[in-house]
Amino acid sequence: xxxxxxxxQNLTAQEGEFITINCSYSVGISALHxxxxxxxxxxxSLFMLSSGKKKHGRLIATINIQEKHSxxxxxxxxxxxxxxxxCAVRSETSGSRLTFGEGTQLTVNP
Amino acid sequence: xxxxxxxxxxxxxxxxxxxxxRCSPKSGHDTVSxxxxxxxxxxxFIFQYYEEEERQRGNFxxxxxxxxxxxxxxxxxVNALLLGDSALYLCASSFWGSGTEAFFGQGxxxxxx
Numbered sequence: 348x349x350x351x352x353x354x355x356q357n358l359t360a361q362e363g364e365f366i367t368i369n370c371s372y373s374v375g376i377s378a379l380h381x382x383x384x385x386x387x388x389x390x391x392s393l394f395m396l397s398s399g400k401k402k403h404g405r406l407i408a409t410i411n412i413q414e415k416h417s418x419x420x421x422x423x424x425x426x427x428x429x430x431x432x433x434c435a436v437r438s439e440t441s442g443s444r445l446t447f448g449e450g451t452q453l454t455v456n457p
Numbered sequence: 458x459x460x461x462x463x464x465x466x467x468x469x470x471x472x473x474x475x476x477x478x479r480c481s482p483k484s485g486h487d488t489v490s491x492x493x494x495x496x497x498x499x500x501x502f503i504f505q506y507y508e509e510e511e512r513q514r515g516n517f518x519x520x521x522x523x524x525x526x527x528x529x530x531x532x533x534x535v536n537a538l539l540l541g542d543s544a545l546y547l548c549a550s551s552f553w554g555s556g557t558e559a560f561f562g563q564g565x566x567x568x569x570x
Contacts, residue, residue, distance in 0.1 A: 350500075368484055380558075380559070385522075387563070388494075388547070388563060388566065389498075389546045389561065389562070389563040389564060390547060390561035390564075391561070392558055392559065392560065392561070393508075395558045399509070433499055435499075436475035437499075442486055442505070442512070442513060442551070442553075442554070443490065443505065443551050443552075443554065443557065443559065444490065444502050444515075445490070445492075445500075445502065445512050445549070446502070446561060447492075447499035447500045447501070448499050449497075449498060449499045450498075451497050
């Protein structure tokens with residue numbers, strides 16, 4: 348079993364829909380990252396969380412440390428949100444090393 | 458302020474050859490981590506450099522080696538290339554320590570034929 352599990356693996360939505368991507372992890376963490384990867388490879392950091400909730404524009408990330416679970420929400424989705432969204436954790440014992448989930452491929456249709 | 462830059466962006470090598478990938482960290486960052494991302498999978502940690510020393514290493518064979526220079530830039534070397542080494546190689550930079558955000562480069566796409 349991977350230390351970081353994401354669901355769903357693939358998600359197709361219509362423009363305007365509310366989207367949720369989930370991440371569960373099995374180790375104690377010092378931080379959790381949500382990352383976005385477009386075709387071609389470059390990764391952009393969206394959020395770094397250690398507790399609670401963060402919001403940036405139409406993106407919201409939440410984390411429940413006790414349940415070892417995080418969610419990424421996208422409100423009013425748009426085709427330009429189409430990308431792979433990746434959850435990554437920094438464990439309490441790993442310094443700045445990240446362990447990644449497999450990613451969620453999101454496609455938003457107009 | 459330049460972010461993390463990697464070179465080259467694409468590379469094609471033949472099985473058995475050696476390759477060197479390069480990474481310049483974001484200005485001010487002192488720690489560089491390398492990751493391998495196979496198609497359709499999440500990145501896997503290769504190793505991390507700080508103060509010109511390898512500080513952590515993932516489950517990769519000795520064919521994978523690295524170096525960090527005094528200006529914090531880093532190289533990833535892979536010897537005796539295998540077809541299975543074909544992947545996107547990502548460099549991430551940060552400050553040393555567990556509480557800082559990592560910034561990623563665009564990656565180097567390595568194809569081994």
